[in-house]
Amino acid sequence: MSELKKREEIEDKFKWNIDKVYKNIEDWENDFEDLKKEAVKLREFSGKLTNGESILEYFALNEKISRKAETLYVYAHLKYDEDTSNSTYQSLMSKVDIYMAELASYTAFFVPEILSLDDKFIEDEINRVEGLKPFKFLIEDILKEKPHILSKEMEELLAAASDCLDAPSAIHSILTNADMTFGKIEDEDGNEVELTEGNYSSFIRSKNKDVRKAAFERLFGEYEKLKNTLATSLTASIKTFNFSSKVRKYNSALEASLKPNNIPLEVYKNAVKVINDNLNSLHRYVQIKKKLLGLDEIHMYDLYVPVIEIPKEKIEFNEGVNIVLDALKPLGTEYLDIFKSGVNDGWIDIYENKGKRGGAYSWGGYDTMPYVLLNYNNELGDVSTLAHEMGHSIHSYYSRKEQSYYYANYTLFCAEVASTTNESLLIHYLIEKETDQKKKLYLINQELEQIRTTVFRQLMFAEFELYTHETLEQGIPLTAEDYNKAWHDLNVKYFGNEIIIDKEIDVEWSRIPHFYSDFYVYQYATGYAAASAFSKDILEGKEGAVEKYKGFLKAGGSDYPINILKNAGVDMTTNVPIEATIKRFNELLDMIEK
Incomplete structure (x- = not known):
């Protein structure tokens, strides 16, 4: 396409089918008015959650209202993303966004009231009222946070201060995105x-x-x-996390981040330890890369150069779909049939158009299809994106089909596993079937880079985060020079003696926005490792591997993420998943050296 088409110029068969959610805006407006009338009834439960029956009634009404609100919200946002310049959908989205904040205020009483009840009383009510039994996990999950919930006044005070406490992240974002120029x-x-x-x-x-x-x-x-300013904003952000964890009576910021999802601290610390024990694999990769690029010396700025370039291949969408379907054959016919029906029933918005939101995502509600937004451009990377986003969507499809509304959403810890498993199966398939040596080398390098940047690099980030939080928790101040030194030392350790650690890299910590989201990045590595473990078992045809994997997809948020993965045969409390990823990394290094 030489000129970008307008939305109306794109054929319907290439667009997602959102008319299944609402036929027109009038229907949406009618539902929105109904919602506003119904939702206020939730407030009537305030102060009345005194027995099992009233709690059950609240759950039923809240589900009915939440599902309607979610559907309205999803529709408005998807329509806006089709064409962000369309003023009708801008106002629709704005209207529902403003209302969602009001709706949240109607239910704010629920958690504090549940926490004010005696644990034994709640346990007895769950045993007495049959209808409450399915909510046992949800209620117990709220109760376990009791030691970390503050008085009503304190909670209101912290909520009121939350905007101010987010200032370091806002400052970093505006400084690096708006004010900084690079000539x-x-x-x-x-x-x-x-x-x-x-x-x-x-x-x-x-x-x-x-x-x-x-x-x-x-x-x-x-x-x-700007290192001193950026160091001050990072320190302020970390101090905020540390302050919040202390106020909520956690032993550390790491515990405050992991405990709500019942993730043992060892999962984090062990991931860092396992990667440290296997850094010789990354050192070997650097040596091979230096040799393949024909460099006398390798620098930090040489790490991202592909070892080989291949001519761009044009892969039409339907061909891309067939490639992914072939790659996912080991998952069995049921999975493939869901994938095909997703493509045929209008889950996917395929091509770019004027005003369409960039990038790609999978999203939807409990009562909608798990839609996929793509900006498909006929390249190999787009085929991989299709596999990735459909991994998310089929995860959502299974969890919504098998779980009740309250348990249909999976946690962030599990979210990237399904999408990455699909990508892993795809790259294995492409490497295996490729006969052209140049293309094969290119694909091997692609997977090596995936593991380097998603597992090694993110766990280096995780190690840096742990150092900064623990140092400041001990009351030891950190300056720009301290951050620079820590970052330099980590790069020396991770990349080895073969590479020149240029002084410029020392300040790289200041560029990473994820450090303003507490202990977030390690989940990229654990998610990739879990996906590697699943794809390895599936490809080796291990007995029950596919059924266990589908069990993981069907579990949604019905248990804590560590338990869901463990039940599916992937134990993230052990070294096995990350070691399996490193074993794959070494296999790829063996292939590339040949």
């Missing part, structure tokens, strides 16, 4: 181009060493100039 560099054709955070990723992959070196030095040079 100009010469591109591969000798043209002067402005360097931005957006185009840096393509410059750092450039085959021209001078281009990637210039981009690297220019970008991090600007961060270096």
